[in-house]
Amino acid sequence: MFYRLLLKKRRSSSEISRRLDVGMRARLRKALFWLLALSSLHVVAMLLFEGLGLSDAIWLTLTTLTTVGYGDFSAATPAGRAATVLLLYIAGITLLAQLASDYIDYRLKQKEYMIKGLWRWHMKDHVLIINSPKHSPAVYFQRLVSQLRANERFADTPVQILTDAFPDGLPASLRDQGVVHYHGESSDLEALKAASAQDARAIIVLARDEYSRVSDSVTLDVLMQLDQLCGGAKPYTVAECVQDENRARTERAGNCTTLRPVRAYPEILVRALVAPGSEKILENLFTHDGDHATRYQVSLKDVVWSDVACDLMRAGLGTLMAYVTDDGHVECHPAPDHRFDASSIILMVREVAIPTETEVNEALKPARSTA
Known part of the structure; x- marks a missing residue:
């Protein structure tokens, strides 16, 4: 019962986050729609009342709405000025500021969701x-x-x-x-x-x-x-x-x-x-059953890695994994033509057929004879 309640709580938390995200995006879309509607009405007003061309009317609307105000165009007629005050000064600029504020809040909330693991990343091939x-x-x-x-x-x-x-x-x-x-x-x-x-x-x-x-x-x-x-x-x-x-x-x-x-x-x-x-x-390698590594005392001088490995495999004694030098250094799987001296070797052997040290030394006689 506790597990079900905990799982339900986690689902509820994720669902609330998702709804908040959807609500914030809907609010942004709504504000953007009204901003575009007001801007479009102002463009139409400039066309009708000020006699401007379409590109000039759009330019005037944008420079006024963003409070840049280059001054190259401005409303001169009473009707044009009234439309600018009502559509842009009172409603448009306020709505633009609100839209910018909501967008910043949305991005901050989005970042918080990402950090807390509440964001759907929609990944592929990951x-x-x-x-x-x-x-x-x-x-x-x-x-x-x-x-x-x-x-x-x-x-x-x-x-x-x-x-x-x-x-x-x-x-x-x-x-x-x-x-x-x-x-x-x-x-x-x-x-x-x-x-x-x-x-x-x-x-x-x-x-x-x-x-x-x-x-x-x-x-x-x-x-x-x-x-x-x-x-x-x-x-x-x-x-x-x-x-x-x-x-x-x-x-x-x-x-x-x-x-x-x-x-x-x-x-x-x-x-x-x-x-x-x-x-x-x-x-x-982490278990004693099955195959495992075993160390054998041998004495090898100037032998070739591939010769030693093949002699041991032909004898069915195991797979050569590494050798140990006289000073205790362990060298793992060198190149096939690598020549070395060793005081011990490490074999991967089968649990059901562990060779004796005598058998290993006997199998290495051909490698010693070619050294």
Whole structure:
């Protein structure tokens, strides 16, 4: 019940803001209409009472209305002067000042809506990030957006965040990165529409709490809402899943890529967008099950990287990832013709077939013999 009341309150706040925006625009249009009507009447009066040509009548109206008053033309007849006083001095100039004041108010209110996340940006081909981390969301988003900007595919792609974490507006550090946001509930269909989810290039659905399985329920709700909104034309979607047993459910809900929340490395999310499937390899690095990196003590002198790597793969012992020098420096994945000395090597091995140090040293005999 509390959740429904809170959601209703957020919807009401957004609806009030929308109505205020519509009301202010209607007021501006109405003032502009009356200003144009008064100006047109004054032009007609100058044509009839002063005998001016059309261009001169318009020029006189504009210079009088804007209080510039060049003096090259002026009303001389009593009727013309009376029309100028009534239409411009009393009504027109006052209405113009009111129009300018209302427009400034509108622009200020518009800026406030943008900062507070109440503005509909009508974006297309953008990255939409739904939800925010429970802890330090601003810091996380800065790192995530920085990684997006560092990739050529997303360097110039607009980024919008749909979240309720920043009721007073995004931090300046995020706005400086060109990020905008819409303040709303992630599983609210109207909020997803306001964030232009159906027109996004890619969507990232974050877990609200990386340690709570309840987050998976929220994520599934969001995916179902996206399916309803986008239909078969859903953008490429990456979603975080806290419980591994819920991965299949997110995929049945139309999610393209599912991965565990890793708050320290938002780069994994970016890799899931840029190179789908690579996130599975990166996830394996964070678990002991499946493939994982293992260090082996060896003694190698003036060997070639490609020779060592091929010898180990032919022996079925694993994939060479890096070597360690005598002074402890770790060199990752050098060029294939790179020559090196090593006191240890790091292999990506299978959990079901972890080689022994003896097997590794035996497999490296051909590389040593060609050194």
